[in-house]
Amino acid sequence: MFYDAAEKMIESYEQKLKTGLSTNPNFKIDYFTWTGLPHGSGVEILSTLSLLESINYTSDPYDHEHVGPALYNHKDRYNCVFEPAPEKWNHPKLRTTVDTINDFYRAKTIVNYIKNKERKQILENPIDSQTVIDACNSDAVKTPLLFVPNVDGKHGSGHLKRVLDLASVLCADIYIPPKKSSKTTVLDKIIEKYILQGLIYKDQILSEEIPKDFYSSIILDNFCTSQKEIDYFSQFAKVLSIDEGSNSKILEKISYSVNVIPSLIKEENINLTNFDLIPLPKNQKDYPAKSIKDIKKVIIAFGGTDKSFVSINLASKLENIFLSEKNEDFEITIVTNNKQILENEYSPRIVPKNSIENLREKIYEYDLVITHYGFTAFEAISSNCLVLTLSPTKLHKKLSKKMGFTNIHKGISEDKLKKELKNLFEKEDSDFIVNLKKNNLNKIDSQKEFSSLVRTLSEKEIKLCPVCNSKSIYLDKIISRDKIKTIRRCKICNLDYISFENAPKTQYNADYFGQEYKNQYGKTYLEDFNSIKNSCLRRHKIIDLIFTKKIANKESRNGKVLDIGCAYGPYLSAAKEFNWIPYGIEPSSEGVDYVKNKLNYNAICSKFPVENLPIDYNNFDAITMWYVIEHFENLDEVLKSVYMMLNSKGIFAFSTPSNRGISGKYNPVDFYKNSPSDHFSIWNPKNAKKILKKYGFKTVKIVSTGIHPERFPFIKKHGIKKEQFLYKFFEFYAKLFSLGDTFEIYTTKK
Numbered sequence: 139m140f141y142d143a144a145e146k147m148i149e150s151y152e153q154k155l156k157t158g159l160s161t162n163p164n165f166k167i168d169y170f171t172w173t174g175l176p177h178g179s180g181v182e183i184l185s186t187l188s189l190l191e192s193i194n195y196t197s198d199p200y201d202h203e204h205v206g207p208a209l210y211n212h213k214d215r216y217n218c219v220f221e222p223a224p225e226k227w228n229h230p231k232l233r234t235t236v237d238t239i240n241d242f243y244r245a246k247t248i249v250n251y252i253k254n255k256e257r258k259q260i261l262e263n264p265i266d267s268q269t270v271i272d273a274c275n276s277d278a279v280k281t282p283l284l285f286v287p288n289v290d291g292k293h294g295s296g297h298l299k300r301v302l303d304l305a306s307v308l309c310a311d312i313y314i315p316p317k318k319s320s321k322t323t324v325l326d327k328i329i330e331k332y333i334l335q336g337l338i339y340k341d342q343i344l345s346e347e348i349p350k351d352f353y354s355s356i357i358l359d360n361f362c363t364s365q366k367e368i369d370y371f372s373q374f375a376k377v378l379s380i381d382e383g384s385n386s387k388i389l390e391k392i393s394y395s396v397n398v399i400p401s402l403i404k405e406e407n408i409n410l411t412n413f414d415l416i417p418l419p420k421n422q423k424d425y426p427a428k429s430i431k432d433i434k435k436v437i438i439a440f441g442g443t444d445k446s447f448v449s450i451n452l453a454s455k456l457e458n459i460f461l462s463e464k465n466e467d468f469e470i471t472i473v474t475n476n477k478q479i480l481e482n483e484y485s486p487r488i489v490p491k492n493s494i495e496n497l498r499e500k501i502y503e504y505d506l507v508i509t510h511y512g513f514t515a516f517e518a519i520s521s522n523c524l525v526l527t528l529s530p531t532k533l534h535k536k537l538s539k540k541m542g543f544t545n546i547h548k549g550i551s552e553d554k555l556k557k558e559l560k561n562l563f564e565k566e567d568s569d570f571i572v573n574l575k576k577n578n579l580n581k582i583d584s585q586k587e588f589s590s591l592v593r594t595l596s597e598k599e600i601k602l603c604p605v606c607n608s609k610s611i612y613l614d615k616i617i618s619r620d621k622i623k624t625i626r627r628c629k630i631c632n633l634d635y636i637s638f639e640n641a642p643k644t645q646y647n648a649d650y651f652g653q654e655y656k657n658q659y660g661k662t663y664l665e666d667f668n669s670i671k672n673s674c675l676r677r678h679k680i681i682d683l684i685f686t687k688k689i690a691n692k693e694s695r696n697g698k699v700l701d702i703g704c705a706y707g708p709y710l711s712a713a714k715e716f717n718w719i720p721y722g723i724e725p726s727s728e729g730v731d732y733v734k735n736k737l738n739y740n741a742i743c744s745k746f747p748v749e750n751l752p753i754d755y756n757n758f759d760a761i762t763m764w765y766v767i768e769h770f771e772n773l774d775e776v777l778k779s780v781y782m783m784l785n786s787k788g789i790f791a792f793s794t795p796s797n798r799g800i801s802g803k804y805n806p807v808d809f810y811k812n813s814p815s816d817h818f819s820i821w822n823p824k825n826a827k828k829i830l831k832k833y834g835f836k837t838v839k840i841v842s843t844g845i846h847p848e849r850f851p852f853i854k855k856h857g858i859k860k861e862q863f864l865y866k867f868f869e870f871y872a873k874l875f876s877l878g879d880t881f882e883i884y885t886t887k888k
Contacts, residue, residue, distance in 0.1 A: 140267040143227045144181045168216035169209040172223035178235025232274040240352045248273045281354035283310035288361040296513035297359045306337040307589040355596040393638040410621040415588045418578045419498045423522035427505040430463040436506045439473040448548045453488045455552045511538040520578040542568025603628040604773035618810030634820035641815035648728045674712035697759040703766030707733040747779040763792040768817040777833040784887045791884045798822035799879035800849045835885035842878035
């Protein structure tokens with residue numbers, strides 16, 4: 139495959155041989171290769187005479203099977219030269235070999251990616267190594283995707299077409315389950331058309347067993363996934379969903395859910411709702427028909443076989459209505475798979491068709507569109523067509539009405555149909571329909587945005603409980619979803635944690651403590667320094683009392699404290715006032731610079747845990763984390779390190795938000811939604827006590843902080859002021875039952 143590398147390597151070999159012979163007429167090279175080439179694309183030069191000779195010296199099957207080892211595993215006998223490959227070809231982490239089933243799928247994706255990029259047959263010209271390297275480094279190969287569209291024939295072809303479009307852009311595979319019948323369906327024809335047009339390749343369609351540990355994500359566009367299906371797909375990769383309408387039990391196995399089509403699922407069960415991602419046609423009518431007389435072209439398109447002949451009955455009623463309104467110049471097109479409808483003869487104005495090529499871009503040609511609630515309805519309404527929806531299920535009917543469509547039933551009378559038609563001309567568009575038309579007018583490239591979103595989500599990894607690291611993630615209940623995260627509750631330790639995150643990594647730098655802090659609190663961190671320090675003085679007083687009682691009275695010495703995530707050092711400054719020796723660890727270089735040069739305290743710039751700690755960063759009497767512990771993704775490692783760095787009976791104390799406070803208990807949806815994307819764990823006093831005990835810490839004191847009576851629903855609803863009795867009563871109640879939105883916990887090493 140790396141023929142250009144081979145050509146260049148021959149030059150290197152010949153130069154090496156020439157140099158050797160110039161000083162030694164008997165010089166020879168038995169084996170020559172470049173190291174660092176992709177696994178599976180190695181290039182070797184071997185001496186045939188030496189190979190024939192080696193048969194007599196090795197009986198190792200490996201040597202005989204792989205040829206080269208017969209020489210380079212016996213360097214005492216043969217001169218073997220290994221040179222590093224030039225940088226252009228030096229990519230040892232890439233893999234082009236085909237030794238396993240996953241290698242086969244990777245190779246297939248590499249080829250499809252190159253074909254997609256080059257838009258020509260792969261065998262027309264030899265592929266140079268750089269093309270292969272680029273393909274290996276592409277997102278399509280590094281994070282391969284598998285789409286699962288709905289192909290049951292009961293929900294139209296919109297889900298399949300959307301998947302085919304996305305798979306074409308993303309060079310992804312599509313899972314189509316094995317057919318129970320050899321009969322060719324409309325959906326089969328759609329797939330075949332995409333293949334013939336070169337938009338996807340035949341080997342992108344997967345119908346056999348899904349390879350394990352190959353795909354980075356499986357994306358369901360399956361309308362309503364069954365328990366059996368979700369159990370099957372979730373064993374191969376993380377599962378994402380598009381417009382999934384299944385129950386909450388099935389949603390537990392979906393890491394991130396996107397709704398493009400409006401649904402009746404509760405908003406909190408969906409991560410992202412974005413109607414701008416609905417694929418819309420490029421063409422649009424200037425304005426809709428103003429009266430029945432203006433309706434010249436009608437299309438009735440339900441998909442499926444229309445066994446009840448609903449389409450032809452509607453067409454007949456429409457014909458009568460139009461004629462009664464002196465409209466004689468019209469045509470009604472019926473798109474159906476019903477053979478009887480297709481073969482029968484009707485009025486010249488009624489034209490049955492099996493399909494219409496690229497209906498999305500031709501829909502604007504029609505004045506009236508009658509269809510199910512779904513993509514065709516959205517495409518039509520955005521193109522300024524009049525739309526009537528006919529719903530096959532109660533769900534479709536509810537959705538249709540909710541989003542502002544005029545819905546009719548299949549047995550509608552002619553008079554009622556006429557009335558509904560006339561109402562269309564006077565009806566005001568819903569906000570949803572107004573937005574669809576606006577998006578079409580603005581030519582939003584929904585496919586580009588959608589494919590970019592899917593690719594971004596596919597690159598994210600599932601996160602396990604940061605304490606337990608349990609692989610049984612799907613046993614952990616999802617308690618919150620929003621556009622940047624999915625939060626689960628660990629079944630073992632009861633800790634809430636981010637299991638999936640779609641947000642840029644937080645940078646703990648000058649901006650974080652400057653403008654970002656000011657945006658949230660009204661002032662920068664340094665401007666807030668004294669206020670923070672006052673809180674730290676109260677906290678350290680508690681630590682000092684515990685220390686005095688347990689250690690200092692016996693040893694008569696000053697305490698030594700480490701503040702992890704010390705920022706600009708307000709706690710270090712507070713501890714110093716109690717004559718403690720303060721040390722800090724902080725990932726922000728600006729913070730460490732301030733602590734060392736302005737406050738003159740010991741601090742190192744690092745994440746925690748720290749490898750190769752300075753010798754004095756040990757044997758601490760206390761270790762603290764003030765609103766820091768929630769930022770760690772590796773709590774197990776963190777808590778073990780804290781334990782090791784503490785003296786016997788040393789103190790570990792931290793503060794963190796609580797999900798058992800007023801906000802978490804009475805307004806959990808907003809509480810979790812407002813929880814920052816870098817708060818990887820959400821604690822409460824009860825689970826903190828239990829978790830810390832597991833790591834060898836005994837809880838001495840818990841302080842409920844962040845008491846906000848104004849967040850009680852009753853106080854909010856009735857606008858009760860701080861000076862009123864009821865406000866003070868709720869404040870007393872919150873303190874009595876420790877309903878602070880944050881808490882502090884003080885423990886000692888057992």
